[in-house]
Amino acid sequence: MKVAKAWFWLSLMASSAWLAIIILVYFLEMLLSAFRDPLLRALLGLVLFLAWLVFMALSVEVVRARIGSRNLLPEKRA
């Protein structure tokens, strides 16, 4: 196993996730502070948060489908 290669890509993924959370919350704060009604602000925040979760879930499913449909690595022969 190429540990360094796997570590590099997984670290990149973790760092991207870390940055994505900060950026998402930053924009949510900016956007939601424009609304005065607390109920509307809460609902919009919830909808956007759930939309982000759905987007991430779809990304996982896309990766899983691609792994299943493509030969990313040569299969071991018996």
Place this chain on the structure above:
Amino acid sequence: MYQPALTGVVAAAVGYLVVKVVAPHMLRYLKSRGIVRPDAHKPGKPEVVHAGGVIIFIGVLSGLTAWLVLQGLSASFLKGLVVMSAAAVCFGVGLVDDLKVLGGLTKTALTILGIVPIALTALLDPHLINWGRPALPVIGQLRITLIYWILLPLAVAGPANVVNMLDVLNGITPGTMLVAFSTLALISAFLGRETALILSLLLVGVLAAYYPYNAYPARVFNGDSGSLFLGALLGGLAVVEHLEFIALTLLLPHVVNGFMVLVSFRGFREHRTVPERPVIVEPDGTLRASRSPKAPLTLTRLALLIGGDGREEEVVKLYILLELTVAALALLSAFLML
């Protein structure tokens, strides 16, 4: 922070010694009671003693006693006791699952009860636990709080379950948690969080003594009692010490893996009932990523697809390296939160 650091070091030393003394006896006892499970990632699937979480729990409890002797009923000790109570709920759920298998959804639902000791204390003594409005690097204290209150019931159960979901290979959980709690101790000293500093140092002592027993080739499995307990401790500390984003960063590999598993399974499921394994074990013990479209996506499967087939100890080394990466991100987060 000199005094709390000293208390933490003494508690860690007590925890370390107790684990070193108790572990061999506990291993013999668990084996004599037939509490063993097959090691699925080894050729021949040898049987290994299960429920090692009991050893970790005893170690933490002894360190907590040392903390009480040193500080008395101080505010930081009481906070630590609340976190321990929350984690003890998850430990109890895990222990029942270790001895008598619970369903995936039942187990997860029961761990939500872990927030109860923290919630009750916050309601009865708001000065002791001042929760709400978490802080993020760059942004500072958040104004949007509804999502926080919605996610609060999962503050203990979430970390507990994501740590449990990644506890699939020898040494992953104590190895990654050792890095996580060492980093948390450093950050707590930096940010002046007394309870988190003492409890993190205590956990470092306990895990340093326990790690050799679970490292490859494992002599004991942590069981759900161990993984749920350790995750719950981190989650509980995050809530009572306002270290939510730091804990989230330290658990990023676990959270990403947990999210992948939940999406792939379309919900909570006991791992023994999964029809297709994400990782295939070759007769010589080499791990290979499944190519089946029906197999769930996990971080280990992804790692094996990127890095190629590997041995169990190589994958564990990768996870510990990955934990060091997120530890660096957590330190950066703490620096940006100042």
